[in-house]
Amino acid sequence: MEQLALHISNGVLGGPVAAATAVVAAVGLTLCVQRGRRDLDDRLAPMAGLVAAFIFAVQMLNFPVLPGVSGHLLGGTLAALLVGPWVGALCVSIVLVVQALMFADGGVTALGANITNMALLNTAVAYLLIVVLLRVLPRTPAGLAATAVVAGVVAVVAAALGFVLQYALGGATELTAGGLGSIAAVMTGTHALIGIGEGVITAVTVVTVAKTRPDLVYALRGLRKPDLVESAA
Amino acid sequence: MRRTTGFVIAGLVVALLLAGVVSSFASGAPDGLDSASTRGCTVDAAGEITGGTCMAQGAKEHEVGGPFADYTFTGAGGDFAATAVSGVVGVLVTFALAGGLFWATRRRRAPAQ
Incomplete structure (x- = not known):
């Protein structure tokens, strides 16, 4: 069975844009490492390893969104909720690196663009x-589930439009007149649907974690939620 | 601070089941990006572009490839095993790499909460 993923392939973006996004990704990841270290303690570190492994697994589960079109979780919303934005973006980045180097999923030359869109932009939004x-x-x-769904939809569409912007700046193949506008519309439509799937998967996962171990949900820290957070020991 | 070991092991088991078993039932249709990438081109039954103008035309062979390319382990007999082995190996590699990097860079002493 052929498995495809929402990752930019080698050669789709031109060299200058591929290089520029690699710089953006490197700068962004450096910031994430610096800020993320403040969050990483004995409890968050293994949790972050689990979040990365879980995102890898769920990214294999393509679900249909339209006849002949599928999609899968990107994971930024889940990672941001469970381990915070900085460590979360690093989790998604590690998944993308493993996929590009080991599973031929996403070009190595497109890694900067894929990290910029799916790890940095998706998680930040x-x-x-x-x-x-x-x-x-x-x-x-x-309320937590609704947060996951809304954030999931908007953040997935943002990641998709990140790609459209990069393609507009320097795609390898010049499209026919109006081609890019219709691509932007199609990407927004399909990724809004994919985002609903992302939101539902994220909501089920995070609500499950919040009910069993609310102390392990980063986004609930500091919020006084009698229904979701037990008082700190 | 409550321990996380049990939770992490349980979560890892769920991830291994999703990647090792459920993954074989995933949709094989082109995803949102792939379907947009071939807009404007005609594509034959094998997925090869036969004409037109589209974003996927510039796509080249993957730089690395390897035995796990496209989540289809070449050493396995049959589609289910090829996907299952790829998924299990991927989850374990990702957990080891991410967990190792995060553990190595963690703060050694947590402030009192």
Whole structure:
């Protein structure tokens, strides 16, 4: 069975854009390592390893979104909720590196663009929405689930539009007139649907963790939620 | 601070089941990016581009490839085993790499909470 993933292949973006996104990814990852180290303690480190492994597993599970079109989890929303934005972006990046080097999934030359879109942009947009929504929505499992779905949809569409922007700046093949506009519309539509799947998977996972071990959900730290967070020991 | 070992092991078992078993039931249809990438081109039954103008035209062979390429381990007999072995190996490699890097870079002493 042929398995495809939402990863940019080798040769789709031109050399200059591939190089520029590699620089963006390197700068972003450096910042994530610096800020992420503050969060990484004896408890978060193994949890972050698990989050990366779990995202790898769920990225194999393509679900249909339209006839002949599928999608899979990107993972930024899940990672941001469970281990925070900095370590979360690093989790997704490690998954992308393993996929590119070992599973021929996403070009090695496209790794900078894939990390920029799926690890940095996806996780950052998700976390900004999570911070706002967790303070506005009711502090219940339903509120947490709604946060996951809304953040999932918007963050996946943001990642997809990141690719469209990169292609506009320097795709390898010049498209016909109006081609890029229709690509942007199609990418937004399919990825909004993929984002709903992402949101549902994320909601089920995070609500399950929050009910069994609320202390292991990074995004719930510091929030006084009688329904979800037990008082700190 | 409660221990996380039991939780992490349980989570890893779930990930191994998803990647090792459930993955064989995943959709094989082109994903959102792939389907957008071939818009404007005609594609034959084997997935090869036969004409037109589209983003996927520039795509080249993967630089590395390898025995686990496309999550289909070449040393396994049959589709299910090829996907299952790829998934299990991928989960374990990702956990070892990510867990090792995060453990090595963690703060050694947590502030009192």
